[in-house]
Amino acid sequence: xxxxxxxxxxxxxxxxxxxxxxxxxxxxxxxxxxxxxxxxxxxxxxxxxxxxxxxxxxxxxxxxxxxxxxxxxxxxxxxxxxxxxxxxxxxxxxxxxxxxxxxxxxxxxxxxxxxxxxxxxxxxxxxxxxxxxxxxxxxxxxxxxxxxxxxxxxxxxxxxxxxxxxxxxxxxxxxxxxxxxxxxxxxxxxxxxxxxxxxxxxxxxxxxxxxxxxxxxxxxxxxxxxxxxxxxxxxxxxxxxxxxxxxxxxxxxxxxxxxxxxxxxxxxxxxxxxxxxxxxxxxxxxxxxxxxxxxxxxxxxxxxxxxxxxxxxxxxxxxxxxxxxxxxxxxxxxxxxxxxxxxxxxxxxxxxxxxxxxxxxxxxxxxxxxxxxxxxxxxxxxxxxxxxxxxxxxxxxxxxxxxxxxxxxxxxxxxxxxxxxxxxxxxxxxxxxxxxxxx
Numbered sequence: 001x002x003x004x005x006x007x008x009x010x011x012x013x014x015x016x017x018x019x020x021x022x023x024x025x026x027x028x029x030x031x032x033x034x035x036x037x038x039x040x041x042x043x044x045x046x047x048x049x050x051x052x053x054x055x056x057x058x059x060x061x062x063x064x065x066x067x068x069x070x071x072x073x074x075x076x077x078x079x080x081x082x083x084x085x086x087x088x089x090x091x092x093x094x095x096x097x098x099x100x101x102x103x104x105x106x107x108x109x110x111x112x113x114x115x116x117x118x119x120x121x122x123x124x125x126x127x128x129x130x131x132x133x134x135x136x137x138x139x140x141x142x143x144x145x146x147x148x149x150x151x152x153x154x155x156x157x158x159x160x161x162x163x164x165x166x167x168x169x170x171x172x173x174x175x176x177x178x179x180x181x182x183x184x185x186x187x188x189x190x191x192x193x194x195x196x197x198x199x200x201x202x203x204x205x206x207x208x209x210x211x212x213x214x215x216x217x218x219x220x221x222x223x224x225x226x227x228x229x230x231x232x233x234x235x236x237x238x239x240x241x242x243x244x245x246x247x248x249x250x251x252x253x254x255x256x257x258x259x260x261x262x263x264x265x266x267x268x269x270x271x272x273x274x275x276x277x278x279x280x281x282x283x284x285x286x287x288x289x290x291x292x293x294x295x296x297x298x299x300x301x302x303x304x305x306x307x308x309x310x311x312x313x314x315x316x317x318x319x320x321x322x323x324x325x326x327x328x329x330x331x332x333x334x335x336x337x338x339x340x341x342x343x344x345x346x347x348x349x350x351x352x353x354x355x356x357x358x359x360x361x362x363x364x365x366x367x368x369x370x371x372x373x374x375x376x377x378x379x380x381x382x383x384x385x386x387x388x389x390x391x392x393x394x395x396x397x398x399x400x401x402x403x404x405x406x407x408x409x410x411x412x413x414x415x416x417x418x419x420x421x422x423x424x425x426x427x428x429x430x431x432x433x434x435x436x437x438x439x
Contacts, residue, residue, distance in 0.1 A: 003217035005227055012149050013212060013227060014234025019152035020205050021056065021235055022159065022242065023102050023294025025196040027287060028263025030243045033192050034250020035259060035266055037185055038177035041251040044189035045244065051193025053239045055352060056202040060232030062358045063206030064225040070203045073358055076371040085354075086203075086305065088347055093200045094302035095321050097340040100329035102291035102298075103129050104336060108264045110284025119330070126326045132292060134322040137299040138315055140208075141215050151293050156238065158286040162271075163245030169274050170248065173255035187410055194348045195341065198239075202232075203351065204301045211304075262337075299325070338391075346386030349378035349412040357420070365431055370423045377419045381412035 005013065030048065037044035066072035070089065074082030092098065107125045108117070115121035180188050206228065213227045249270055256269040267287075271279040303317035310317070328336075353374045361367045384403070387396055403411040 003219065004223065005213060005216055005218060009216055010227060010230055011234070012152070013209065013231040014238075015152035015156060016212060017060070017205065017209055017231040018235040018238040019155050019290075019293045020208065020297035021198055021201060021239060021294070022155065022290050023098065023105075025098070025101065025105075026052070026198070026239070026242070027246070027267065027290060028105055029192055029195050030246035030263070031250030031253070031266040031270075032261075032263040033189055034247040035175050035253055035257070035261070036178045037181040037189070037247075038175040038251060038254075040177045040181050040185035041247055043185040044181055044192075045247045047186040047189030047191075048193040048247075049189075049240060049243060051190050051348075051352075052196045052198055052243065053236050055193075055355065056198040056239075057232045057236035058359075059199050059202035059355045060206060060209070060235075061229050062355050063202065064210070064228035064232070066358070069207050073203070074354060076361070076367040077354075077375060078368070078372070081372075083309070085350070089200045089203050089351065090302050090305050092340075092343065092347065093197050093204050094298050095324045095328060097336060097343070098197050098201070099133075099295050099298045099302075099321070099325040100331070101336050101340075102295040103326070103329035104331075105264055106284075106287045106291040109268055109287040113268060113280060113284075123330055126329050129292070129295075130322045130326040133295045133299055133325075134318055136292075136296045137303065137318045137322070140211065140300045140304070140314075151289060155286070155289045155293060158282070158289065159242050162249075162283070162286060163242055165274055166245045166249035166252075166270070170252040171256050171270055171273050172252060174251055175254035175259060178259065187405070190410070191345070194344045195337075197344065199348065199351055199355065200344075201298070203355075204305070205297060207304060208297055208301050295325070342386040342390035344386075345388075346379070346382045349382035349385075349416065350375040353378040353416055364424070364427045366427060369427045369430070370420060373423050374416050374419045378412045378416040381415050385411050 029052075030045075033044050033048055034041050063069070063073055066075075070086045071079075071082055074085050077085070103126050104122070106129070107122050111121060111125050177185070209228050209231050210224050213224055218224055218227065250263075250266055253266050253270055256273055257266050261269070267283060268280070271283040275282060299318055299321050302321050303314050306312070306317050306321075307314045312320070354371065357367075357371045357374060360370070364370050381403070384396065404414050405411055
């Protein structure tokens with residue numbers, strides 16, 4: 001017997017996917033880009049939407065088409081390289097950056113204004129926060145019920161109230177664009193979209209979405225693919241609406257905050273200005289809920305992945321990942337962002353290449369010939385962009401700054417396209433005589 005999802009379950013799956021995505025970065029980076037882009041806000045927004053909405057939705061579609069896992073998507077680069085790529089993605093969106101960031105953002109926006117920014121309040125908050133994350137993550141089969149039907153709708157209503165406020169009651173005072181946004185608004189928005197980590201998260205969440213559909217008895221791969229794509233599209237529409245409102249909120253906040261303010265500070269200033277004291281409590285609850293749901297999704301996905309390769313059970317890994325994330329979260333938000341920017345700038349290009357080229361697989365005699373070299377080149381040039389965005393940028397030789405698009409953080413783009421063209425010609429000339437590395 002073939003099980004189908006009811007319409008309300010498809011919508012719940014879409015809501016769950018949206019709720020998994022909208023975590024810390026999704027709420028703090030758009031207002032920051034809006035404030036710094038000023039009069040160029042909509043050009044920057046377009047670039048941001050490409051990497052923070054377009055690519056994640058494309059990734060979910062790509063993952064769904066190959067059966068729901070990053071391992072299937074990365075088969076053209078061979079098993080070992082695929083496992084290495086998956087491990088880096090899971091660690092980045094899990095215990096090293098994204099999960100701890102959900103804690104620090106929700107603390108800085110919601111709790112710090114009441115307790116101050118001390119180490120002890122953050123430590124106590126992170127203890128309570130991760131106790132909840134671990135508690136919910138221990139029951140992954142109930143995610144569609146706990147997140148899709150309960151937490152996600154509450155979170156969406158709260159986000160819509162914030163979005164409506166930003167559109168109906170702007171704080172006033174359009175900011176002046178910083179020099180970076182005056183020169184290259186689109187590409188700055190594009191690179192800032194990396195910081196949401198949503199393309200990496202899509203590689204990770206694909207399996208969570210598929211498993212949520214399976215928990216309702218759906219087993220047919222064609223249906224699982226269709227439902228996963230629907231979930232991705234619903235999430236993409238929701239993200240676009242929220243981002244546009246948050247860009248508007250940021251660009252209109254010049255009178256409230258200094259232009260160097262981080263997203264948490266911009267949001268707090270706007271809500272206090274527009275909604276008063278009650279607004280601060282509302283924002284604290286919203287950010288807490290947004291971050292908690294994302295942390296649960298990431299912890300479930302990471303535990304699921306690492307349990308395949310380590311001699312540890314899913315439940316043990318939930319505890320280990322939760323406790324490790326708690327320790328990292330006590331570094332504080334600014335430190336976490338500083339460390340994560342170079343790493344994300346380096347690892348995003350090969351992930352983008354893998355996702356985009358996965359749609360071209362039927363075109364080639366042997367997809368390994370085209371996809372593996374393109375990913376290698378994008379990683380090498382991505383590392384140059386990453387070093388440039390780090391504290392050790394002085395170590396780079398002079399020629400690195402003269403690369404095409406290097407000033408826009410996109411030095412990897414043209415070499416990757418060139419490599420695809422060269423390997424495509426080689427693939428057509430060589431025919432089918434080489435067996436794929438995937439076999």
